[in-house]
Amino acid sequence: MNTSVVIPTLNEKDNLEKLLPQLRVFGKADCGRRPLSYIESGMYEVLVCDNGSDDGTVEVARGMGATVLGAMDGEGRTVGHAVLRGIGAARFERIVVMDGDLSHPVSVVWRIAMGLAGKEMVIGSRYKDRGSNGDRFANRVMSRAGNILAIGLAPKVGDRMSGVWGMTAGVRDRAIGVRPTAKPMLEYLVRGKPRDVEEIGYVFEPRKVGKSKIGRKGVLGKSLKDLGHLYRARFGRLAKFCVVGGSGVVINYTVTIGLTELVGMWYGFSLLVAIGLAAAWNFTLNDKWTWRDRN
DSSP states (O other), X not given: OOEEEEXXXXXXXXXXXXXXXXXXTBTTTOTTSOOBOTTTTOSEEEEEEESOOOSSHHHXXXXXXXXXXXXXXXXXXXXXXXXXXXXXXXXXXXXXXXXXXXXXXXXXXXXXXXXTTTXXXXXXXXXXXXXXXXXXXXXXXXXHHHHHHTTTTOTTOSOTTOSXXXXXXXXXXXXXXXXOXXXXXXXXXXXXXXXXXXXXXXXXXXXXXXXXXXXXXXXXHHHHHHHHHHHHHHHTTHHHHHHHHHHHHHHHHHHHHIIIIIIOOOHHHHHHHHHHHHHHHHHHHIIIIITGGGO
């Protein structure tokens, strides 16, 4: 397979105890081939990129044969930092990134690795090819909102917020100025410019053990900032206008769904309220940010 599997972790001992044994027979979804074991074959590696766990995560990972990459002194300890650490250390041509909380099935990781034989980037999608998102309502809304905001960066990609994805080492090496963002896939999609991109559907499962280490407010604020940097990298000054317009669409969508589903308001009235709020938001943000130097 010649594949490096990158897993960012922070206190995921209980989840890794279940995940790593599945990766020991990496490729079991392909019944026509002999399963590969990273212990026995050396044809692929599992890189657990830990951000300072104190629950035994590191010991479990090492005990099961994975390579553990801890944060260096002075290095940031976000998910983005952990993923970049693993991608930079990957030895093989195919690099696949997944979460360590069991939300991404090993079967889709295998399919992504196989897809990289003919594509430069393969993305696990919750919205295409019979994929689905089993996460909580609030998280699904945030994911959809982020997907809308990022449409200008990857209009042909269905799941722009995906956390399980793969690329070739060539894309990694071409990417210049990559930042440790919450969504590394978008970084490499924009900065590495993969020539061929494919999406593979999968069913996202919410974590069953432990809690997410990043609050919703932290995710929202950082994601908006990260998207702004990527839009500037791709479009220059036009980026601000795109971000403002996209954020207005997100407000419209979120308020409409929230008032209708959570409050029980009639859909038509929810939509009118959402349109008014989005218009006021767009006008204010364009005035104070997009055209600030002309005021």
